[in-house]
Amino acid sequence: MSSILIFCKDCGRQVPSSETREGRCLDCRVRRSVADLRDEHARLWRKRERYRSHNANVDQIGQQIARVEDRMGHRIKELVSNDRQATDYLRKELEAARGQRYTIKGV
Numbered sequence: 643m644s645s646i647l648i649f650c651k652d653c654g655r656q657v658p659s660s661e662t663r664e665g666r667c668l669d670c671r672v673r674r675s676v677a678d679l680r681d682e683h684a685r686l687w688r689k690r691e692r693y694r695s696h697n698a699n700v701d702q703i704g705q706q707i708a709r710v711e712d713r714m715g716h717r718i719k720e721l722v723s724n725d726r727q728a729t730d731y732l733r734k735e736l737e738a739a740r741g742q743r744y745t746i747k748g749v
């Protein structure tokens with residue numbers, strides 16, 4: 643292995659240059675590529691909770707959330723060629739997206 647290690651300019655971790663693009667590691671590129679969708683996901687998730695507390699029908703919002711999650715999956719697949727790795731990334735992003743609401747709610 644003759645790969646050079648460089649510092650990712652977002653997270654500062656040392657990563658092989660072969661895994662970086664424009665100075666960023668794959669983790670950071672994935673995170674950036676889905677950032678807007680993650681915000682959208684959090685927004686819909688909060689909306690659903692609000693509706694649910696009023697006993698409103700939340701099926702449609704559930705479908706919107708599923709679509710956002712689909713789009714996140716597509717974007718991650720564009721960056722990560724390995725299927726299993728892509729699935730791992732998506733799971734991590736979804737956990738983060740779903741976890742975000744607790745942070746926001748807890749404030």
Ligand SMILES: [Zn+2]
Nearest residue numbers: 650653667670
């Ligand atoms: Zn990074």
